[in-house]
Amino acid sequence: xxxxxxxxxxxxxxxxxxxxxxxxxxxxxxxxxxxxxxxxxxxxxxxxxxxxxxxxxxxxxxxxxxxxxxxxxxxxxxxxxxxxxxxxxxxxxxxxxxxxxxxxxxxxxxxxxxxxxxxxxxxxxxxxxxxxxxxxxxxxxxxxxxxxxxxxxxxxxxxxxxxxxxxxxxxxxxxxxxxxxxxxxxxxxxxxxxxxxxxxxxxxxxxxxxxxxxxxxxxxxxxxxxxxxxxxxxxxxxxxxxxxxxxxxxxxxxxxxxxxxxxxxxxxxxxx
Numbered sequence: 001x002x003x004x005x006x007x008x009x010x011x012x013x014x015x016x017x018x019x020x021x022x023x024x025x026x027x028x029x030x031x032x033x034x035x036x037x038x039x040x041x042x043x044x045x046x047x048x049x050x051x052x053x054x055x056x057x058x059x060x061x062x063x064x065x066x067x068x069x070x071x072x073x074x075x076x077x078x079x080x081x082x083x084x085x086x087x088x089x090x091x092x093x094x095x096x097x098x099x100x101x102x103x104x105x106x107x108x109x110x111x112x113x114x115x116x117x118x119x120x121x122x123x124x125x126x127x128x129x130x131x132x133x134x135x136x137x138x139x140x141x142x143x144x145x146x147x148x149x150x151x152x153x154x155x156x157x158x159x160x161x162x163x164x165x166x167x168x169x170x171x172x173x174x175x176x177x178x179x180x181x182x183x184x185x186x187x188x189x190x191x192x193x194x195x196x197x198x199x200x201x202x203x204x205x206x207x208x209x210x211x212x213x214x215x216x217x218x219x220x221x222x223x224x225x226x227x228x229x230x231x232x233x234x235x236x237x238x239x240x241x242x243x244x245x246x247x248x249x250x251x252x253x254x255x256x257x258x259x260x261x262x263x264x265x266x267x268x269x270x271x272x
Contacts, residue, residue, distance in 0.1 A: 002226050005030040005235075006215065007066035009057040012040035012152050012240075013248045014186030015072030018095060020253055021212035022070070023234070026225075030232040032064055035249075037240030038265055041148040042075040043117025043184075050079040050119065056270040058084055060237075060263065063272070066090065067224050070215060074099075074184050074207075075117050078125035091218045098214050099181055099207030100129035104137070106203045107179040113140040113172050113202075115194075116183035117148060126183050140175050144168050144187070151186040154248055156193075165193045172198070179203045189252065236260045239270070 008019050012035045019031050034057045036042075042050050054076040058069060069084070069092045071077045077094030085092040103112050114126045121143040130137045146164050155161055172180070180202050182188055188206040195204045219225040236258055238245040246260045264271040 001067065002224055003030075003230055003232065004065050004067040005032040005232055007058075007061035007064070007069045008033045008072050009054065009061065009069070009076070010035050010073045010185060011042040011053075011075065012037045012148065012186065013245060013252070014148070014151065014184060014189070015070075016249055016252050017185050017188040017206060018070060018072035018208045018211050021208040022215055023253075025212045026216055026219075028226045028229050029219075030226075030230040031234045032061055032066060032237075033235070034060060034237045034263065035239075035245060037152060037238050037245055039239060039268070040152055041117060041145075042073060043119045043143075043145060043148060045075075045119065047079050047119070050076055051083070054080045055084070058088075060270055060272060062088075068092070068215065068219065070211065071095070072185050072211070074125070075119040078120050078123035091222060093211065093214055093218065095185060095207040095211050096125050096183075097129050098210035099183065099205060100126060100133060102207065102210040103179050103181045103205045104130065104133045106205055107137070109176075109178045110134060110137045111140070111175065111177050111179070112137055113142065113175065113177045113180040114183045115142055115144050115147075115169075115180065115187055118143045118145055120183055126181060140172060140177060142169070142172055144184070147190060148184065148186045151189045151248075154244060156189045161190060162193050165190060166197055169194065169197055177202050179205060182206045233259060237263050239263050239265055
């Protein structure tokens with residue numbers, strides 16, 4: 001039971017920013033990760049489609065007897081977290097509430113910006129989460145539809161990335177923010193550029209670290225925390241290009257030995 005893997009799902013490579021924090025904080029745990037890169041981005045998609053895709057990834061990982069599921073995609077978390085949590089008999093967590101808590105802890109003047117996909121911003125999930133903690137927070141949401149394709153293409157270090165980030169974030173420059181939430185797990189790969197543009201007075205928050213803490217706390221409470229090195233290796237699955245996923249994942253995780261497998265799609269559905 002304790003030696004079973006933790007499942008992590010995302011619309012693409014963005015959830016690796018959560019997976020790496022889980023791996024750092026819980027080095028004895030095994031991660032099974034799915035990045036749905038072929039159908040990424042989720043942000044512009046209808047909610048019902050996001051639910052369908054998220055359930056498909058969930059069912060795929062349940063075949064491996066996972067002990068916990070982390071929905072490391074803000075759009076999917078907003079769309080279907082509660083539904084999946086109610087249906088499964090294992091712990092299921094998302095990334096929105098951990099990110100909101102981290103931002104509230106960091107903010108001094110409670111002027112918080114939220115960057116996200118169209119779906120996440122439209123859902124107002126971060127606004128609800130932040131106001132559930134502190135009703136006096138002033139929130140400035142901004143959809144950034146160009147960010148996910150930029151990361152998925154592997155261009156997150158490029159001059160083009162700097163130009164797109166600057167153009168997108170310009171509306172927030174005069175809002176006197178003290179904290180900025182990266183409300184999509186893809187966005188931390190752009191964090192150096194985002195931080196540089198926003199300036200040193202704006203704390204940039206990613207949900208990865210706080211989500212990993214929540215994973216640790218829940219596993220400990222459920223007596224599922226693995227205290228000894230697992231015999232199971234981490235595994236990574238992608239619905240898109242195995243080569244591109246490996247390139248980005250091995251760069252981000254600083255591990256050239258990662259095991260990447262391809263999951264086949266048939267008429268836009270996962271093949272089990």
